[in-house]
Amino acid sequence: MRALRWLLVPIVVVPVVLLLLHGFSRDPAAIPSALIGKPMPSFSLVTLDGRTVSTAELRGKPVVLNFWASWCPSCVDEHAALLDASQRYGTSVQIVGVLYQDTPDGARTFEARYGEPRWPTLLDPNGSLAIDFGVSGPPESYVIDANGIVRYKQFGPLTQQVIADQVGRVLSAATAGRGD
Amino acid sequence: MAEPMLRRFAFPIALGALLALGGLVAVILLRPGAAPSQAELAHQIAADLRCPDCQGLSVADSSSASATEIRRQIDAQLSAGRSADQVKQSFVDRYGEWILLSPAAPIAWLLPVGVLLAAIVMLALWIGRAGRPERPGAVPAVSEMDRARAREEAEALDA
Numbered sequence: 001m002r003a004l005r006w007l008l009v010p011i012v013v014v015p016v017v018l019l020l021l022h023g024f025s026r027d028p029a030a031i032p033s034a035l036i037g038k039p040m041p042s043f044s045l046v047t048l049d050g051r052t053v054s055t056a057e058l059r060g061k062p063v064v065l066n067f068w069a070s071w072c073p074s075c076v077d078e079h080a081a082l083l084d085a086s087q088r089y090g091t092s093v094q095i096v097g098v099l100y101q102d103t104p105d106g107a108r109t110f111e112a113r114y115g116e117p118r119w120p121t122l123l124d125p126n127g128s129l130a131i132d133f134g135v136s137g138p139p140e141s142y143v144i145d146a147n148g149i150v151r152y153k154q155f156g157p158l159t160q161q162v163i164a165d166q167v168g169r170v171l172s173a174a175t176a177g178r179g180d
Numbered sequence: 181m182a183e184p185m186l187r188r189f190a191f192p193i194a195l196g197a198l199l200a201l202g203g204l205v206a207v208i209l210l211r212p213g214a215a216p217s218q219a220e221l222a223h224q225i226a227a228d229l230r231c232p233d234c235q236g237l238s239v240a241d242s243s244s245a246s247a248t249e250i251r252r253q254i255d256a257q258l259s260a261g262r263s264a265d266q267v268k269q270s271f272v273d274r275y276g277e278w279i280l281l282s283p284a285a286p287i288a289w290l291l292p293v294g295v296l297l298a299a300i301v302m303l304a305l306w307i308g309r310a311g312r313p314e315r316p317g318a319v320p321a322v323s324e325m326d327r328a329r330a331r332e333e334a335e336a337l338d339a
Contacts, residue, residue, distance in 0.1 A: 034276035041274075077182050127249045134275040136232040165264075 032154035033142070040065070040144050041132035044130055047120040048104055053096065055148065062170045064095045066158065067130055069102040070110035072138045078157035079114045085163045086118050093167055097121035100130055100138040126137040145170045190307040194300050222254045227268055228282050238281055 035041075040063075044054035065152055066082060068075040085102040086095055099107050099121055124130055133142060143166045152166045216224065226240035231247045239247045239254075250271070257267045271279045 032276060032278075071195060117224060126252075127245050128253070130234070131249055131253070132274055133265075133273075134232075134279075 006024050011093045016021060033150065035134060035142070035150040038149065038150055039148050040142070041129070043122075043129050043132070045098075045122040045124060045129060046123055048093050049108055050119070051120065053120055053122060058096070058144070059148055061091075062146055062167060062174070063092050063165065064093060064141060064158070064167065065098060065142045065144060066095065067098045067100045067133070067135050067138050069138045070106035071102060072100075074157040075139050076108075076114055076135055078159075079110075079117075079141050081160045081163060082117050082119075083117065083119070083160075084160055087166070089167065092171070095119035098124050098129055100135065101127060106175055118145065137159070143167060146174050186308050191304045194304040198297065198300060218255075218258050221264055222258055225254050225258075225264055228250050228268065228281055230275075230279050232254055232275065232279070304331070320337065 010027060018037060040055060042055040046052055046115050064085070066078070066080070068078065082095055082097075085093070086144075095117070096119055097117065109115060111121075122129070133140075141154040141158050142150055145155075146149050151170050152165070154162055226247075227238050229238050229239040229250060231237045231242035231244055232250075233244050233246045234242045238249075253270075254267055257270065257302045261293075262270075268280070272326055
């Protein structure tokens with residue numbers, strides 16, 4: 001009976017410690033996306049250079065949708081990784097930027113300074129697309145497959161490695177799908 | 181004198197406190213209220229949603245661009261005839277449960293209440309047992325060998 005009573009200590013302590021370990025091992029600011037496995041929200045927005053881009057146009061190829069701002073320090077390194085990805089994947093992957101709470105002038109200055117992108121940057125003046133994607137702050141990115149299904153959310157800056165892993169996963173799933 | 185009284189009444193007091201707490205929660209949850217206006221409803225919904233780009237602020241309390249847009253969307257959805265739950269769900273669908281300032285999962289509410297109840301019950305049992313007089317049989321019996329040794333030691337002291 002006494003041994004049983006002492007058994008209560010690990011029974012109470014172990015779950016609490018595991019819960020704390022789980023809680024402290026994750027970034028409290030990182031929010032898991034509710035959109036994974038679901039179709040991306042539809043939109044039709046004007047780009048920095050005045051064109052209109054809609055979800056329908058983005059079907060057929062994987063998309064990296066990147067929410068960024070010129071005032072976001074970690075967007076600088078991420079921009080370099082995206083320039084690299086754009087060169088590496090060419091037209092097989094579509095990169096689309098979305099300006100988050102920023103001005104077109106701020107975006108143009110950023111791009112002139114850190115490298116002119118080959119991809120469009122959408123203007124989201126009232127932030128409704130950011131809300132539709134559940135964005136809490138830049139940089140945040142979504143990898144969407146060729147069928148328009150959201151497959152991955154990156155909280156924080158994209159790196160070459162993350163792009164290679166996640167875009168590679170979507171591309172190989174598409175190849176496997178075509179092979180079936 | 182006061183201590184045994186306290187011990188004797190500990191369990192009924194704990195039980196009474198528990199029932200009162202339960203009653204209070206039931207009254208708060210079940211009390212009927214006047215139907216709020218759309219502006220009040222919009223404010224209530226905004227107060228229940230976390231501002232996505234703030235630190236610990238609700239959408240109602242923030243003036244950030246995201247909070248402003250969410251408030252506009254709440255108004256638009258209510259005007260379109262959607263219920264408060266439907267409006268909240270539309271944000272949960274995009275942000276997940278994270279967007280709710282109060283967790284919707286019952287476990288988040290039930291777990292602390294369950295732990296508190298268990299602690300109260302254990303405390304009441306412990307106080308109740310501590311106040312109970314020990315049974316005569318619980319006193320360890322003195323063996324014949326111990327008696328003999330005590331007798332020998334007493335005789336040795338006398339000598």
